[in-house]
Amino acid sequence: ASLGITDKLLYNWKAKFDAEQSGSSLNSDERAELLRLRKENKELRMEKEILKKASALLLKETK
Incomplete structure (x- = not known):
């Protein structure tokens, strides 16, 4: 919280990371x-x- 990182932001980062690791998303x-x-x-x-x-x-033309 002191860094200004919300639960939702952490959830989005984790979801993006998981998608990249599974190969279903492109980096x-x-x-x-x-x-x-x-x-x-x-x-x-x-x-x-x-x-x-x-x-x-x-x-x-050649014909």
């Missing part, structure tokens, strides 16, 4: 990596689509 590093990987995946999908269209166009 901040894992969350940041997941966001980075999702962004990279989106960019790669767009690049793949552009390459598909470019190759189809080149194929059409």
Whole structure:
């Protein structure tokens, strides 16, 4: 109590810790990596689509 920590705050910290330990929750590093990987995946999908269209166009021009 002298530190300004309430019972509810301790309960929330414990619940978060338990979730991270059980693997059902992501910690901040894992969350940041997941966001980075999702962004990279989106960019790669767009690049793949552009390459598909470019190759189809080149194929059409060579015929």
